Amino acid sequence: MTPDASPPCDPLRHEVLAAVFGVRADAQGFASLHVLVWQRAQAPDAGRWALPGGDLAAGEDVERSMRRHLADKVDLAEVAHLEQLATFSDPARVPGRRVVATAFVGLVPWGVHPSLPADTAWRSLDHLPPTALDHGRIIDRAHERLRGKLSYTNIAFALAQDSFTIASLARIYYAVLGHHVDPTNLQRILARRGMLQRTGGTASPGPAGGRPAAQYAFTTRELRVTDPFAAFRPPDH
Amino acid sequence: MTPDASPPCDPLRHEVLAAVFGVRADAQGFASLHVLVWQRAQAPDAGRWALPGGDLAAGEDVERSMRRHLADKVDLAEVAHLEQLATFSDPARVPGRRVVATAFVGLVPWGVHPSLPADTAWRSLDHLPPTALDHGRIIDRAHERLRGKLSYTNIAFALAQDSFTIASLARIYYAVLGHHVDPTNLQRILARRGMLQRTGGTASPGPAGGRPAAQYAFTTRELRVTDPFAAFRPPDH
Numbered sequence: 262m263t264p265d266a267s268p269p270c271d272p273l274r275h276e277v278l279a280a281v282f283g284v285r286a287d288a289q290g291f292a293s294l295h296v297l298v299w300q301r302a303q304a305p306d307a308g309r310w311a312l313p314g315g316d317l318a319a320g321e322d323v324e325r326s327m328r329r330h331l332a333d334k335v336d337l338a339e340v341a342h343l344e345q346l347a348t349f350s351d352p353a354r355v356p357g358r359r360v361v362a363t364a365f366v367g368l369v370p371w372g373v374h375p376s377l378p379a380d381t382a383w384r385s386l387d388h389l390p391p392t393a394l395d396h397g398r399i400i401d402r403a404h405e406r407l408r409g410k411l412s413y414t415n416i417a418f419a420l421a422q423d424s425f426t427i428a429s430l431a432r433i434y435y436a437v438l439g440h441h442v443d444p445t446n447l448q449r450i451l452a453r454r455g456m457l458q459r460t461g462g463t464a465s466p467g468p469a470g471g472r473p474a475a476q477y478a479f480t481t482r483e484l485r486v487t488d489p490f491a492a493f494r495p496p497d498h
Numbered sequence: 499m500t501p502d503a504s505p506p507c508d509p510l511r512h513e514v515l516a517a518v519f520g521v522r523a524d525a526q527g528f529a530s531l532h533v534l535v536w537q538r539a540q541a542p543d544a545g546r547w548a549l550p551g552g553d554l555a556a557g558e559d560v561e562r563s564m565r566r567h568l569a570d571k572v573d574l575a576e577v578a579h580l581e582q583l584a585t586f587s588d589p590a591r592v593p594g595r596r597v598v599a600t601a602f603v604g605l606v607p608w609g610v611h612p613s614l615p616a617d618t619a620w621r622s623l624d625h626l627p628p629t630a631l632d633h634g635r636i637i638d639r640a641h642e643r644l645r646g647k648l649s650y651t652n653i654a655f656a657l658a659q660d661s662f663t664i665a666s667l668a669r670i671y672y673a674v675l676g677h678h679v680d681p682t683n684l685q686r687i688l689a690r691r692g693m694l695q696r697t698g699g700t701a702s703p704g705p706a707g708g709r710p711a712a713q714y715a716f717t718t719r720e721l722r723v724t725d726p727f728a729a730f731r732p733p734d735h
Contacts, residue, residue: 273512273554275587275598317510319596322587348585348600350512350559359556361512361598363585409723413650486646 274360277327278314278396280403281340281367284420284436287385292432295383296400297335297369298392302380305356306393310384312400314362323363331367335375342368342419342484346403354395362395366403368419371433404437411437414486415456418479424460426474454487456480511597514564515551515633517640518577518604521657521673524622529669532620533637534572534606535629539617542593543630547621549637551599560600568604576612579605579656579721583640591632599632603640605656608670641674648674651723652693655716661697663711691724693717 281297298310315330317323323345328337346364354360369375377383384390386404389397410416411434420433431444451457458480463473518534535547552567554560560582565574583601591597606612614620621627623641626634647653648671657670668681688694695717700710 273510275510275512317587317598320589322589323585323598345584347582348560350554350600352557352559361554361560363587412723486649 272359274358275317275323276314276360276362277317277323277330277365278312278362278399279327279331279343279365279367280312280346280400281331281335281369282403282407282420282437283369283373283383284371284433285383285385287387292371292436293385293387294404294436295385296389296403297367297377297381298384298390298396299334299378299381301393309393310390310396311393312364312396313381317363327363327365334378334381335369339369339373339375340367341370341482342366342416344484346399346406349395349399351395362399364399364403366406368407368416370420370422371425371429372422407437408439414484415454415479415481416484418482421479424462424476424478426464426476428474430477456485456487509596511595512554512560513551513597513599514554514560514567514602515549515599515636516564516568516580516602516604517549517583517637518568518572518606519640519644519657519674520606520610520620521608521670522620522622524624529608529673530622530624531641531673532622533626533640534604534614534618535621535627535633536571536615536618538630546630547627547633548630549601549633550618554600564600564602571615571618572606572612576606576610577604578607578719579603579653581721583636583643586632586636588632599636601636601640603643605644605653607657607659608662608666609659644674645676651721652691652716652718653721655719658716661699661713661715663701663713665711667714693722693724 283295284292285295287293297313299313301307301309301311313331313334317326321329327343331337331340344366346366348361348363350361352359354362392400417430417433420437421430427444427448431442431447434442434447448457456479457477460476460478462476464476466473520532521529522532524530534550536550538544538546538548550568550571551564554563558566564580568574568577581603583603585598585600587598589596591599629637644653654667654670658667664681664685668679668684671679671684685694693716694714697713697715699713701713703710
């Protein structure tokens, strides 16, 4: 029994939280995975950085609630993908009261710079400041989900611009996966899965000169699992 | 405002539910995906079939709660895999009160036959009786998650026996995916990913005779994403 539990009322509260990621240039100009956080002004954990979110209201489900709270921090039109991650329910995750949190992962594409409230900022996962409550653990789990989905889905569409060179796409994969991805192999894997198409355009060469690089786009901007068994399906599938 | 909302108490309740799947022989003897359900005796939806579960208690997180409630129906030692699926929170999902549900997917291997309470049974997804509340939707989402994970993880270890022939493994894939999977292609894909090993044993030929079939096992019984980018990782990973 918690001290404030008084039947027949259940003191449980339900909140929603979003780990919104984007690959952005860090202070040194390197592409790095960033998360959208705001600095708490009040206890608990005043001064620490927290994920956007808030309480589930009576007439809404968790998805609607998440969009409502997230709209306080960022233009939802600039969030290219939003999916439920998991529910975090350690009885001690918020001191003094029982709060169950359903967390989401959101993605904002490269080159999109939403205007943000004064308390809110993009922070690189390479130099994450102290986070509030269990939000650091939620960020880790969200990062893990994103790494996994880069491997078995086309989710990179929500991190890349509409059209891109293979070299710039490889930098986005590098920022999320944390290890080098060879552009030639990346192109081969994505092409074999039918995930890439040429746009016909080219990128102008950088300061070092060289041949203009071909521009690509994802064939679909809806999340798809790249299914190795799809090849065995009957033709009507 | 719901009619029973009386501040400062929040009437929200949180429950956990599990869609426990197993591939089992159906009434005709065909391998078919089954789900563990129990027949409700009381309103709402008395007589309909429901997923095992119950309320989240004060001192437990959703995983612990799920294991506690599931243990009422089935020996947990026989559940080879249990993972959180998603939280279902439509305000109208349970008539008359606000109940948010965190759902799980559980897997019981082929050939394991847990003893069950009288109100509980395995039912084939091909002939699912009328389900209670939104449990049919939860079963669909759980099935979708399982289909996806068969494609990009080694999760089949939790549906197959410890050792198996490729033909029997292909029947398990067929039961989950709903389309034919060629055993030769299945073996090739799983071998390329390093997921399969020969046990050295053979299965005795069936009534039709023929050569004894080689027995295989999964190389690991821990869930792994089969990552196509793993090949590009530095050697210390």
